[in-house]
Each structure stands twice: as structure tokens, then as C-alpha cells.
Amino acid sequence: MSATRSNVILGGEPEPLLLEEDRVRFVEEPDSKVKLQRHNWYEHFEPTGRTVVVSDREHHVYAWSGRTYVAE
Numbered sequence: 001m002s003a004t005r006s007n008v009i010l011g012g013e014p015e016p017l018l019l020e021e022d023r024v025r026f027v028e029e030p031d032s033k034v035k036l037q038r039h040n041w042y043e044h045f046e047p048t049g050r051t052v053v054v055s056d057r058e059h060h061v062y063a064w065s066g067r068t069y070v071a072e
Contacts, residue, residue: 009054010045013064017043030060041069
């Protein structure tokens, strides 16, 4: 995702799950939770209330909050 449209940065997962360029992304409602599908599971991220500057723009910081698996 291009940093020109991004507004959040994801992190805090227990093992490196996302490429660096996938961590910076756009979320329509920056106070909402984020759920990303990865193979047969979802990685969940929640806003921390903190912000950081990425490419001269303020981004909301999200922390990993858990993993759930797709039901079969």
C-alpha cells in the first residue's frame, strides 16, 4: 500500500507475519479493529491510541491482539 493513502501501521505480532510494506495501510475507520486473512486464519489488530509519523504523515498504531482460524 502506498504511504500517501495510508493511515495506520500494524505491529506487535508474536512472529513476523507481515512484510514491512504490508504493515502500513489504509483503514476507513481508524478506531475500529482490523482483521486480515492469512491462509486459513485471521490475524486481529486493535488500535492502541498511539500515533507515529510515517512518510511525513501521522499514522494510528495498531497492536496484534490474536489469531482465529477459519471454520471448515
